[in-house]
Amino acid sequence: MAEARELEAVIGLEIHVQLATKTKMFCGCELSFGDEPNVHTCPVCLAHPGVLPVVNEQAIQYALQIAAALGCEVAPRSIFHRKNYFYPDSPKAYQISQYDIPIAGAGKLGDVRIHRAHLEEDAAKMIHVGESGRIHGSGASLVDFNRGGTPLVEIVTEPDLRGAAEAAQWARLLRETVRQLGVSDVNMEEGSLRVDANVSVRPAGSEELGTKTELKNMNSFRFLQRGVEAEIERQVALVGAGGTVEQETLHFDPASGSLTSLRSKEEAHDYRYFPEPDLVAIVPTEQMLREAREALPELPAARIERYVGELGLAEDVAATLAADPETAAYFEQVDAVAEAIESRVVANWVTGELAAALRHSEEGVSAADSKVEPGTLAALMALVGEKTISHGSGKKVLAVLVAEGGDPAAIVEREGLAQMAGEDGELEAIVAAAIAADPEAAEQIRAGNGKAIGAIVGAVMRETKGRADGGEVNRLIKQQLG
Amino acid sequence: MTDLLELSVAEAAAKIAAGEVGVEEYFAAWRGAAAGDELNAYLWQLEDDSHYEVEDGPLRGVPVAVKDIFCTEGAPTTAGSRILEGYRPPYTATAVRRLDAAGARVLGKTNMDEFAMGSSNENSAYGPVLNPWDRGRVPGGSSGGSAAAVAGGLAPCALGTDTGGSIRQPAALCGIVGLKPTYGSISRYGMIAFASSLDQCGPLTRDVTDAALLLAALQGRDECDSTSVGIEGGVVAPSREDLSGLRFGVPAELSRDAIDAGVREVFEATLRQIEALGGEIAEVALPNAEHGISAYYVLAPAEASSNLARYDGVRYGMRSEEAGDLLDMYETTRAQGFGPEVKRRIMLGTYALSSGYYDAYYGQAQKVRTRIAEDFTGAFADVDFVVTPTSPSVAFGLGEKTDDPLSMYLNDFFTVPMSLAGIPAISIPAGLAAPAGGGPQLPVGFQIAAPAFAEQKLLEAAYALEQGIGFNQAQRELLPWAGGNGNG
Amino acid sequence: MIDREQVLHVARLARLRLSDAEVEQMTGELSGILEHVDRIGKLDLEGVEPTSHVVALENVLRPDLPRPSLAKDVALAEAPEPVNGAFRVPSPQAE
Numbered sequence A: 001m002a003e004a005r006e007l008e009a010v011i012g013l014e015i016h017v018q019l020a021t022k023t024k025m026f027c028g029c030e031l032s033f034g035d036e037p038n039v040h041t042c043p044v045c046l047a048h049p050g051v052l053p054v055v056n057e058q059a060i061q062y063a064l065q066i067a068a069a070l071g072c073e074v075a076p077r078s079i080f081h082r083k084n085y086f087y088p089d090s091p092k093a094y095q096i097s098q099y100d101i102p103i104a105g106a107g108k109l110g111d112v113r114i115h116r117a118h119l120e121e122d123a124a125k126m127i128h129v130g131e132s133g134r135i136h137g138s139g140a141s142l143v144d145f146n147r148g149g150t151p152l153v154e155i156v157t158e159p160d161l162r163g164a165a166e167a168a169q170w171a172r173l174l175r176e177t178v179r180q181l182g183v184s185d186v187n188m189e190e191g192s193l194r195v196d197a198n199v200s201v202r203p204a205g206s207e208e209l210g211t212k213t214e215l216k217n218m219n220s221f222r223f224l225q226r227g228v229e230a231e232i233e234r235q236v237a238l239v240g241a242g243g244t245v246e247q248e249t250l251h252f253d254p255a256s257g258s259l260t261s262l263r264s265k266e267e268a269h270d271y272r273y274f275p276e277p278d279l280v281a282i283v284p285t286e287q288m289l290r291e292a293r294e295a296l297p298e299l300p301a302a303r304i305e306r307y308v309g310e311l312g313l314a315e316d317v318a319a320t321l322a323a324d325p326e327t328a329a330y331f332e333q334v335d336a337v338a339e340a341i342e343s344r345v346v347a348n349w350v351t352g353e354l355a356a357a358l359r360h361s362e363e364g365v366s367a368a369d370s371k372v373e374p375g376t377l378a379a380l381m382a383l384v385g386e387k388t389i390s391h392g393s394g395k396k397v398l399a400v401l402v403a404e405g406g407d408p409a410a411i412v413e414r415e416g417l418a419q420m421a422g423e424d425g426e427l428e429a430i431v432a433a434a435i436a437a438d439p440e441a442a443e444q445i446r447a448g449n450g451k452a453i454g455a456i457v458g459a460v461m462r463e464t465k466g467r468a469d470g471g472e473v474n475r476l477i478k479q480q481l482g
Numbered sequence B: 001m002t003d004l005l006e007l008s009v010a011e012a013a014a015k016i017a018a019g020e021v022g023v024e025e026y027f028a029a030w031r032g033a034a035a036g037d038e039l040n041a042y043l044w045q046l047e048d049d050s051h052y053e054v055e056d057g058p059l060r061g062v063p064v065a066v067k068d069i070f071c072t073e074g075a076p077t078t079a080g081s082r083i084l085e086g087y088r089p090p091y092t093a094t095a096v097r098r099l100d101a102a103g104a105r106v107l108g109k110t111n112m113d114e115f116a117m118g119s120s121n122e123n124s125a126y127g128p129v130l131n132p133w134d135r136g137r138v139p140g141g142s143s144g145g146s147a148a149a150v151a152g153g154l155a156p157c158a159l160g161t162d163t164g165g166s167i168r169q170p171a172a173l174c175g176i177v178g179l180k181p182t183y184g185s186i187s188r189y190g191m192i193a194f195a196s197s198l199d200q201c202g203p204l205t206r207d208v209t210d211a212a213l214l215l216a217a218l219q220g221r222d223e224c225d226s227t228s229v230g231i232e233g234g235v236v237a238p239s240r241e242d243l244s245g246l247r248f249g250v251p252a253e254l255s256r257d258a259i260d261a262g263v264r265e266v267f268e269a270t271l272r273q274i275e276a277l278g279g280e281i282a283e284v285a286l287p288n289a290e291h292g293i294s295a296y297y298v299l300a301p302a303e304a305s306s307n308l309a310r311y312d313g314v315r316y317g318m319r320s321e322e323a324g325d326l327l328d329m330y331e332t333t334r335a336q337g338f339g340p341e342v343k344r345r346i347m348l349g350t351y352a353l354s355s356g357y358y359d360a361y362y363g364q365a366q367k368v369r370t371r372i373a374e375d376f377t378g379a380f381a382d383v384d385f386v387v388t389p390t391s392p393s394v395a396f397g398l399g400e401k402t403d404d405p406l407s408m409y410l411n412d413f414f415t416v417p418m419s420l421a422g423i424p425a426i427s428i429p430a431g432l433a434a435p436a437g438g439g440p441q442l443p444v445g446f447q448i449a450a451p452a453f454a455e456q457k458l459l460e461a462a463y464a465l466e467q468g469i470g471f472n473q474a475q476r477e478l479l480p481w482a483g484g485n486g487n488g
Numbered sequence C: 001m002i003d004r005e006q007v008l009h010v011a012r013l014a015r016l017r018l019s020d021a022e023v024e025q026m027t028g029e030l031s032g033i034l035e036h037v038d039r040i041g042k043l044d045l046e047g048v049e050p051t052s053h054v055v056a057l058e059n060v061l062r063p064d065l066p067r068p069s070l071a072k073d074v075a076l077a078e079a080p081e082p083v084n085g086a087f088r089v090p091s092p093q094a095e
């Protein structure tokens, strides 16, 4: 019985990626976003009588790049089918898509298996007007065919995800991967990346899948997570109470965060697929495949693996760098120059101190574009590493470097930030003065109250403008209070 | 005027090129003839404009009657359907553009069976076309308007489309030449789709030379049609005078039954004529050809059900007045916009593709298609051509078969196999025969099929046979356009 | 063969509203045609490759170069119900 054992969620994702080609999938109309309605249409994408589709070469190449990035097997020969259904957003009343032979088969991204990836064309936009904006409302709809025919790659995963957060996290990785390929804007708000989720629950450890529901319209990762969470809760409660899950499509409402069931447009969804007679087979040549492989940059998953495995970076720091290839490249330059310093430390400076300093500077530029040359940052880290200056002073120098660039040593000189060593009597004198200025604190320290030492250390740091090394100051206080 | 109308396209084009006949003069003569249309062959005719430019090409000044299935920018294009009444396309079909580029000009748009679905032209939403040989009979279909226009002296030549015989069968029933080229030799762009994997454009003309002339201008690869290839080496006017060294295969399976006695006589006589010209007659086996009709009436309606789904009242064409909600709008618009035969085929095709039936019907039909193509490949290893009667009967009476769709479908018995195999086939007038039920003699067509893209070879043989038969000469006084009164 | 219920289902799939008379006639005619067509169902075509195409072409592709689109008024010129530069349709009702 389901109630007996704990229930686990099983989640698979279907991602529609709008390709950033210049023109549509099957005609020469330019792609656009936010233009006035129906200014990017032609007889082909309006499905006038007698027109024929012709496949966009670039769309095939982008699909092959996605296939390569996801480690998918590429079909030696794939064809297009017609998916027949009546709806005003589908001018031919069929969508040209791929059915039994998609261009890309099994693959893997992170630890989620890819089931398939296929090419198809996007639908037109319908603006619902009248009494209610909702799709179920009466009234009318206005159809804008600008988006109709935009090339799409639909990526379908295996049901390998087990939680809402995990699903959202993996979707982010996929988005980052496709973005770095440069084949799509992957903008969820504008719909160039659309994520649907198939959710089901089953007794933990069980092998077979429960009845799944399909969640649509979650146009941000936050909504994806919230939607999936809500649906898992609903199903767990339902099954827990001895009920059964109905197979249905659920529409996520961002406003209320609730899920509403969508009635099917075409009863029984009998799409009557058959091979598209107006198109011929796609048979990727060696050259097409080579070009797709050669177009691949190092992708986030691989970069994270390398940084953690070979350079010993922390997982989260590696992920931060992997999501920002430009800064990652900068990091690697600095790391190359600063042989003496561990990569882990370099990464922390780049993603920590430098990132913070850049955020606070008005320029608002990236590390790579900043005035802080890789060599410069390496030199600064060396000064701190050799305790020539304190870590705090290091930050001050970095702020100056971000603002005006230059040589760290010279700035240390100019700003008089050189760290005070214990030897020359100067620091002892300042410590002695601080003790004399705060007898009670001194008394408490003698009485064994360790906390009290903070007051005197603070006074010394104020006096030395942070140039003193905290450890050294502590040592001297304890020494003088014997 | 009369003598101008009696010129073949080749003759007229030569005189125009030589400056013996003026472009305006020739065009005016044909506009006058077309204006006298009593056959309901035209749905639209070019309004009078004597001052115009034509390109300088092999068809300079030649008027062409174009089947109303071809999109012509700004000019009405209905495909013989109510659902496209008043529709004016925003673009022009590639085939028509190629004719323009060769110097020809659209004279008018011809009547047809709705969306090319029919073999009698009785399925037009705009009334049937009458056969110029006997106005009580059908001209055949679906390119019946084009065939009647040429045979009836209303146009010197015409453009048609052939999906299962729609050029060859009306050409046969009207006593003219009709050529269905290899699938892919002429662009389908702008040709309103019936069955995309079968549709092919072609000429309807008085003689084989004119057919060659038009094909030469029409054929070629088109970047707007992914399935177009063109004919390598192009096409030139045929000149062959005998058939020596050529083998003509007669398929036992197709000549067995269901042929009118009169048609069979003419067919046999034509075989003798081939031998007289030095050709050889052999028997060939096309064991799967008899399943052609069954396969065709699954594949064509299936593709049609999808191709005609775009007529939904959203972007162009008619929309039902009584449209309530969206489903209402779709169902009433299509119910009112389509005629009975189109509805029948949409139903048939939708059923054949619907879940649970695909493999039994569509899948199986595609395999039969493979077998039929293999049959022809096998036959052509032994013979140069496959020959059959074009149609099992001469022109039948209006209304004779309208109540029995199946018997109507069986009319395509001889023409469908070549369509399924995608190979070229031509129908030439071979003689006259009395209808089974008696009555005045009517034309009989002789079909010659050749391997894919062997159009030149096909035209050469058809030309030699045409001269041998001497149909256009001997029977000239029987032809409607002879003797000066344009409309017979 | 095909019965009344199937005819109604197919008519709905095809978005054709048929009168009772049409349903009657269609049921009879389609059954007759299907009876003839069913002959091919009896053929043993195990292992035969289906033909969806007679043309032996592959990779017929178009360079990703923009072509001029239709002027907006031309795009909407044939529309039964143009509204604010768009194609107006009745909304689907909840079923």
Ligand SMILES: [Mg+2]
Pocket: A016, A120, A154
């Ligand atoms: Mg999809």
Ligand SMILES: [Zn+2]
Pocket: A024, A027, A028, A029, A040, A041, A042, A043, A044, A045, A046, A149
């Ligand atoms: Zn377009």
